[in-house]
Amino acid sequence: MQNIDWGSLPFGYFKTDYNVRCYNRNGAWGKIEVSSSEYINIHMAATCLHYGQEAFEGMKVFRGADGKVRIFRWEENAKRMQRSAEGIMMAEVPSELFIEMITKVVALNEKYIPPYGTGAALYIRPLLIGSGPQVGVKPADEYLFMIFVGPVGPYFKEGFHPVKMQIVRDYDRCAPLGTGHIKVGGNYAASLKPAARAKEEGFASVIFLEAKEKKYIDEAGPANFFGIKGKKYITPDSHSILPSITNMSLRQLAADMGLEVELRHVTVEELGEFDEAGACGTAAIISPIREIFDRETGKSFTYGEGEAGPYSTKLYNKLRAIQYGEESDPYGWTTVLDI
């Protein structure tokens, strides 16, 4: 076990001992390589550097109450990465290779898996890049798939405490028929400026609107948005939203709690009708929202008295308990890694 202050880890890069890599050349995946270098040697004309042929995933591994190491819904991340690859014409990573490499890199870095009870987890970052050279705008003929890991604390320094978010109208994260539904780097590049400005202005994150009509909520920074209205769990549906695996799971848990689940357009005006609001994703599960400020109209929507609402709290606790193996996992969402 490493001598790490697990309880105060940030959500950030943490050097561990090994990463794993695999190349796709001439249309075939090669052997898995283990590396202890944090660097990759890459051709200067690689398509990932010029034309954005890059996709990634973000997942977590948890040390459970029973000492077992669990990964959450990895099949969904594998499928999403395949959709990302297909969307920008990269070689797809088969699910079997995806989980084999995860298992290997987690086993190699086992001492960095945070102990149960610290609230920390081991973050897994699969990365797929076009590594072959091109000068014309064309897909590469060589791809590198690699995975690194590192222990992380919660994404928002506030943890499970309500944050303030800001609606932006002068930036879009993606185009209506663009790449918002897949996890490719360009979407994140486009979000950097409004996110940095929101931080400077005192907000934890931005809320992007659907770019065509600017009427509907799209995403809450690098997370999906949801609201609770009476006995309903409501979350936006749009082609430009990344389908969050956390949101997919919360929808199921919400239905199990007797909430009606609605996946549909959510207008800015409707924000005024919610009892609770939150952002959801792997990094934080749920970040409850206490205020949404519309930067252009100056209008504010507020939720609760500074504490997370009852449904958000229940949903958060339930999903967390499944991930840490504290409660039964009726849908088989977790897989115990044999490491």
Ligand SMILES: Cc1ncc(COP(=O)(O)O)c(C=O)c1O
């Ligand atoms: C843009 C965006 N939306 C939503 C999510 C949440 O997805 P997930 O719950 O699969 O982590 C993420 C994080 O991966 C994201 O980057």
